[in-house]
Amino acid sequence: MSVDSATVRRIAHLSRIAIEDSEVERLRGELNAILAFVETLSEVDVDGVEPLTSALPMQMKKRVDVVTDGGIADEILANAPIREDHYFVVPKVVE
Amino acid sequence: MSDPTHLSLAEARDALKLKKLSAVELTQAHIGAIEKSRALNCFITETPELALAQARESDARIARGEGRLLEGLPLGIKDLYCTKGVRTTAASRILDDFTPTYESTVSANLLRDGAVTLGKLNLDEFAMGSSNETSAFGPVVSPWRRAGDPDAKIVPGGSSGGSSAAVAAHLCLGATATDTGGSIRQPAAFTGAVGVKPTYGRCSRWGIVAFASSLDQAGPITRTVRDAAIMLKSMAGHDPKDTTSVDAPVPDYEAAVGASVKGRRIGVPKEYRIDGMSAEIAALWDRAAAWLKDAGAEIVEISLPHTRYALPTYYIIAPAEASSNLARYDGVRYGRREQGRDVIDMYEKTRAAGFGPEVRRRIMIGTYVLSAGYYDAYYVRAQKVRSLIKRDFDEAFASGVDAVLTPATPSTAFAQGEKGAADPVEMYLNDVFTVTVNMAGLPGVAVPGGLAANGLPLSLQLIGKPFDEETLFSLAAAIEAAAPKIEFPQPWWREG
Numbered sequence A: 001m002s003v004d005s006a007t008v009r010r011i012a013h014l015s016r017i018a019i020e021d022s023e024v025e026r027l028r029g030e031l032n033a034i035l036a037f038v039e040t041l042s043e044v045d046v047d048g049v050e051p052l053t054s055a056l057p058m059q060m061k062k063r064v065d066v067v068t069d070g071g072i073a074d075e076i077l078a079n080a081p082i083r084e085d086h087y088f089v090v091p092k093v094v095e
Numbered sequence B: 001m002s003d004p005t006h007l008s009l010a011e012a013r014d015a016l017k018l019k020k021l022s023a024v025e026l027t028q029a030h031i032g033a034i035e036k037s038r039a040l041n042c043f044i045t046e047t048p049e050l051a052l053a054q055a056r057e058s059d060a061r062i063a064r065g066e067g068r069l070l071e072g073l074p075l076g077i078k079d080l081y082c083t084k085g086v087r088t089t090a091a092s093r094i095l096d097d098f099t100p101t102y103e104s105t106v107s108a109n110l111l112r113d114g115a116v117t118l119g120k121l122n123l124d125e126f127a128m129g130s131s132n133e134t135s136a137f138g139p140v141v142s143p144w145r146r147a148g149d150p151d152a153k154i155v156p157g158g159s160s161g162g163s164s165a166a167v168a169a170h171l172c173l174g175a176t177a178t179d180t181g182g183s184i185r186q187p188a189a190f191t192g193a194v195g196v197k198p199t200y201g202r203c204s205r206w207g208i209v210a211f212a213s214s215l216d217q218a219g220p221i222t223r224t225v226r227d228a229a230i231m232l233k234s235m236a237g238h239d240p241k242d243t244t245s246v247d248a249p250v251p252d253y254e255a256a257v258g259a260s261v262k263g264r265r266i267g268v269p270k271e272y273r274i275d276g277m278s279a280e281i282a283a284l285w286d287r288a289a290a291w292l293k294d295a296g297a298e299i300v301e302i303s304l305p306h307t308r309y310a311l312p313t314y315y316i317i318a319p320a321e322a323s324s325n326l327a328r329y330d331g332v333r334y335g336r337r338e339q340g341r342d343v344i345d346m347y348e349k350t351r352a353a354g355f356g357p358e359v360r361r362r363i364m365i366g367t368y369v370l371s372a373g374y375y376d377a378y379y380v381r382a383q384k385v386r387s388l389i390k391r392d393f394d395e396a397f398a399s400g401v402d403a404v405l406t407p408a409t410p411s412t413a414f415a416q417g418e419k420g421a422a423d424p425v426e427m428y429l430n431d432v433f434t435v436t437v438n439m440a441g442l443p444g445v446a447v448p449g450g451l452a453a454n455g456l457p458l459s460l461q462l463i464g465k466p467f468d469e470e471t472l473f474s475l476a477a478a479i480e481a482a483a484p485k486i487e488f489p490q491p492w493w494r495e496g
Helices: A007-015 A020-044 A073-077 B008-018 B023-035 B048-063 B106-111 B163-166 B187-189 B225-235 B279-295 B307-328 B341-355 B359-369 B375-398 B424-431 B434-440 B471-480
Strands: B044-046 B076-077 B116-121 B172-181 B194-197 B217-222 B265-267 B298-300 B404-405 B444-451 B457-464
Touching: A007 B424, A020 B359, A020 B375, A020 B424, B008 B023, B008 B048, B008 B225, B023 B048, B023 B076, B023 B116, B023 B307, B044 B163, B044 B279, B048 B116, B076 B106, B076 B163, B106 B116, B106 B163, B106 B172, B106 B298, B116 B163, B163 B172, B163 B187, B163 B217, B172 B187, B172 B194, B172 B225, B187 B194, B187 B444, B187 B457, B194 B225, B194 B307, B194 B471, B217 B225, B217 B341, B217 B424, B225 B471, B265 B279, B279 B298, B279 B375, B279 B404, B279 B444, B279 B457, B279 B471, B307 B375, B307 B424, B307 B434, B375 B434, B404 B471, B434 B457, B444 B471, B457 B471
Parallel strands: B076 B116, B076 B172, B265 B298, B265 B404
Antiparallel strands: B044 B116, B172 B217, B194 B217, B194 B444, B404 B457, B444 B457
8 A cells, every 4th residue: 555645645634743745745755665664464364363452461450530649730731831820721722 | 999980880889888989979970971972962961960969868878878779870861751850852842841740650760779860861752763863952973983984973773872872981870761662672782782671561651751652661771781680670660650560579680690591491583584684693693592502501493483574563553652642742731832823733833843754754654554444454453463473472482482582683883874864664674673572562681792893782682581581681691791791982082
């Protein structure tokens, strides 16, 4: 499989990365080189093989559903590029 | 005492204990070395005042007879570990001057045990790279030089290139690193250092900037096997904040260094003898097998038939996980922000400006293989092949093999700009021997085996059973004892 320039633009948008028109061709070439490299996996017989979802067999740990942290709004906001009181500020989302 | 930066971590520990040296003297020696070595670009952030304050506290503790496991020992921290009050960048512009309000569990463990932290070490951006050339803070220069070619700037490997170069240049006694596809073992191999990637779950991932969460694991880079054992003992352990961290006691790894390897069965996988393997690498591999045989181990040929699919599998799974993990960099909660006409435009401009080319490429590949219509063909298939790669190792271990011996890298280190400029896949091939280990969640060690004809280090890799790091430390120590001793480079790079 390989990607065309429309697909490159679509992937960039899904990735939330702005790209210039001048970058599309180069990105198409790079992405297709990687896709060609992984193409070899199509020759592996995976019939009846379960996908690996955990590197080692382990029981998902659970904890009691109680509050263990909190009251640190100042810390959480400390690195925000734009903030107002205890809020993150973003461009208007709803008209 | 002569230059204390030339002590091993174990020797420095013993010298402090015997009060032949103070933690402040030891720390000052390292700070001095770092100041004269900025040409190597190992550190993104130096923290000399913090280090000296820690060293003074260590001296007070030692005076009271209350020294801890790593009391007063100066270490470097890969700048992927969040450090409370100290800027953490992941070598990316997108994190800007992000200053965590918390400490990663592994670095907190080192501090709990009395370590002195000299600063934050350079790396490939978000740990994506094999040469440290993708760092937004510029590439790291290896202290090693090719014979007869003093002008070529040699790469220290990646992604933990600042860690490996700083250790090889004697700027710290040891360094933390992380390994997703080879990022501890390959840089260690390129610089003649020892690198340990522990079993998945042995060290907590909490507070380490995430790349590919099912593969990432923290570990040490040091100049000796014993030093790596000492550091891992402190770094490892259960952490309720990482659900994949394992609740099992941490053994005394140092006790395994020097233990007999008599009767151990070592598998040599025939599939690792790849086309075009250099005669020098093949000869090193044979020599290492002979060293282990001389030490009483038994060498057997094994088969890991899905080896050749590991790297392609990795380049689906790791970008897929990365595209998801890196979605958090949105210009809202921390890091860099570019203005946009609406919120989506703000996200897109921020991420275009903040991420470097390799990171953007991997996020896009990951987004593609997870997108509707391609998920089964790429991602699910890769996860199935990953099962087969793991099964290969399970079967080898079930047949009675205690560990697997391979070369660590397909070549010695190369110079800046020599690889991957035209085709990103060329750089990816560096990890051909290491990436299988992450796929299967196993522990792996890179240990030096001598120098190549070009004067650069050559290394072996040992792969162990899950949570059997002790056997790896014993075997790595046997190779270290038999191999020609690595003499780290004289400091040609120093200023003043």
